[in-house]
Amino acid sequence: MLRATTALALTLALTAPAHAELSVVATTGMIADTARQVGGDLVTVQALMGPGVDPHAYRQTRSDIVATARADMVLWHGLYLEAQMEEFLLELANTNTVIPVADALPRDILLGSADYADRFDPHVWMDPAIWSDVVQTIEGVLTEALPDDSASIAANAATLQAEIDALITYSDAALASVPESARVLLTAHDAFNYFGAAYGFEVIGIQGISTESEAGLQRIGELVNLLVTRDIGAVFVESSVSDRNIRALIEGAAARGHEVVIGGELFSDAMGEDGTYEGTWIGIIDHNVTTIVRALGGDAPEGGMQGLLQ
Template identity: 40%
Template sequence: MRKITIILLSILILASCKEQNKSKNQKLKVVTTTSMVTDLVQNIGKDLIEVEGLMGSGVDPHLYKASEGDVSKLLNADVIFYNGLHLEGKLVEVFEKMQHQNSKTIAIGESLDKKTLIGSEYFASNYDPHIWFDIQNWKIITEYVIEQLCALDPKNADAFKKNGQEYLFQLDDLQIKLDNIISTLPKEKRILVTAHDAFNYFGNAFDFNVVGLQGLSTATEAGVQDVQKLANFIIEKKVKAIFVESSVPKRTIEALQAAVRSKKHNVIIGGTLFSDALGNPGTKEGTYIGMFTYNVDTIINALK
């Protein structure tokens, strides 16, 4: 709490200096939160903007706390793109304060019709924030980001629209590719068990029964009863594999595997999925499209 207070005070003190330090000839300076948002903005802005992401590979946005070093990044930004829907839980207060200081903060999740969002049984009036796991959501968000960048930097609007359209075509191709891969797995085998509830949009989009050991936020701890209940479910449904997540400690899934084995049933750990963060920059999994393809390949190969 003390760290957040210091950050908020820093914003109040430094916000007035922002306009003085900005040059008209500079590229649009964009700060993003999660690696998925960073990848999206970079695909649209390319070398016409400067993008700096706060969260790298393996970082859990549910638990991420702004550091003092983040303050200068946020204050020097012309615009901040973040997921919203309480994904970046511990940054919400910082973003709200910055809005009051006339800083441009954009929650991409606000572009989606709330009727299409998945409600949360844990938090009233809140929604599942893992919206990127439905490609149709990501296409709507892509169009929204194009619109926002065009408004912020009109001189490069044509380039943003061109880049964005190319990316939308890539998302169309991704949808077709993943549909074809998933069609090879019988529907009765489409049961995805992971560390936390990050894949509900994926489940709806690709007809999977998705079960997470923890809730929508990794801040929600799984108890012994949760582990035993899910172990019984795995045995009943004859689930062949369960999955670790790159941004969540694997001990919870290992505990689940041990619980299943203690009941004289075997279940393998089918691999590590990327849920709340992309892979390392420069790798296939370091992009949204590469991450999604890798995840689906891993799931299908393990559950076959």
């Protein structure tokens, strides 16, 4: 790994080529997809972190340093999501256009973090209403970079907002169909607190907000007891987190005569494969909502909101 100072030296040494469109590098898939939707044909967007990649632990590679140095704009999440890249991105901002798109969110809508003092839970994309604010931030920075194309950018953002509104309507109705006693979402780490706050679900993560935190035997034992005493029958794995701890819970519950099944795989910190519906932000939220509803006894179509889920 190159240190941030080395990265800046390389940045200064590189000469960015001319681009037909605005070249944007985004750290996460959620940001990259949103920038593509809002920018349309006016932008080319590269995501540094692909499917299954954990942003909490991700460190910039040599190719990432070159890509960010050459880009017209770098969009990152902020709120300490990219914890291992933060120093590099902050230094890069001294010489390049580097924008933390979630840092502009009003503090009164953010949830606190038990893992890090004076920091917030970064998983805001789990609440579509909050992510709408990030869409507006991305619309603003793209408009500032491409003022002559402001009308096209505004139209693209409006189209995306209409899709978000439809997603919220679907999610509200589907999740309301889950029996109140079953509205417990137990996952590998605490990525779903904004989801829980938006839709009235109790959210329990084996690990904390960061996947860098460790779950000890005591924590596993406490959660096994919770599964048994509250008769919770389904837990969920995540696409970007090992299922080791979830399997330990299931085995621990079985040893006490209580059957627990995996209700499905959820997208938490990363999206699905490029070119698929689950490779879009709308797609991963649709997938998560539909999977949770169907596993916990609610009513949702197998194909999700648009019938596009695989």
